[in-house]
Amino acid sequence: MSNETDNGPLGVAMIGYAFMGKAHSNAWRNVxxxxxxxxxEQKVLVGRDAAAVSEAAAKYGWSETATDWRTVLDRDDIHIVDICAPGWLHAEIAIAALEAGKHVLLEKPxxxxLAEAEAITAAAQAARAKGVQSMVGxxxxxxxxxxxxxxxxxxDRVGTVRQVRASYLQDWLADESAPMTWRLTKDTAGSGALGDIASHAIDQVLFLLGDRVTDVSGRLQTFVNQRPGAEGLEDVTVDDAAWATLTLASGAIASVEASRVATGRKNSLKLEVYGDKGAIAFDLENxxxxQFLDATAPAREQGFRRIVVSEPDHPYIEGWWPQxxxxxxxxxxxxxxxxxLLAVDSGTEPSPxxxxxxxxxxxxxxxEQSAAAKSSTIQLTPATGTAATTEGA
Structure with a gap:
């Protein structure tokens, strides 16, 4: 597939218009x-409810709507498909879009x-060979x-990284009377805090260190087992919180924690990276x-210093407001x-x-496998290898 169109602008279709659809639409409208x-061009917004998707399209700047994503894939004027639908729909839509020659942006996870993720990735690899790009959000x-x-x-400002702490804490489920949603059922969500927000923390560990995980131990916990639904109390079948210890190929150790019942924490993704030359700390709520500490400075001068990342030479900031x-x-x-968009235009592979x-x-x-075994470390082989269990490790 060519990265340029014969008929003008790239046509974009977006599937899903709720929370993530709103966030993505805002980006498409302003970028x-x-x-x-x-x-x-923001061509088509897709959703199952015709009236609701029409209302959303008018708000978010989409030219037209559709209620069946399959019809969008048949259109020659659609070149990019942005998938913001819930996770249980990702595999079917993404694979079909890639096979139809559409560049795909797919929300995480x-x-x-794992089987669905492997199938999606195989489809992306086959499409990439034909010039079709894909990126996970x-x-x-x-x-x-x-x-x-x-x-x-x-x-190398922090030197050899020894330890990482990553946590993503929210409290929107701290109240046990909070209602049942699709995010609390394994059939629709896959997992709870683990896939929803621990995935972000884990991706940051991999992104920041440029490393890979060699073994994993974990624990999952559901604190509220039933929540009010349309027909009374319904069973929660995913985790409320997750913990993991990750060993990286470099020898660094990362601890990961995620919770949707951490009272008082609204959207706190915290990352701490400790090396032999320095350290870094970040909190999404700021x-x-x-925060950066230079451990190569004299001891009397050391201490975390606050960097306000708002200067034109900081990443991405030059496009926005004055310093x-x-x-x-x-x-x-x-x-x-x-x-x-830049990757699609240049024909280069976007990241992640x-x-x-x-x-x-x-x-x-x-x-999940480690948590189910309750006393195991799961070893991960590189790339497409399979996981192995070491009992009692």
Missing amino acids: ASFFDVPAF LANT FNYRRVPALALAKELITD LNEL GHIIGWEHTFTHEIRDF SFEDGLEVQRILAAV
């Missing part, structure tokens, strides 16, 4: 106002199961402060700040769309790839 990107890679942290680590003016969570999706998404899925599956 060309702040960054130089190839011309595109890649799929609900781990938007926190596009937080300027975390992009700066990646640069500092790559430039999105524009990065010192902060940006928000929604901007990460704008950066994501910007990078995806579906292979990156598959690696996160392998780790999530290993956490």
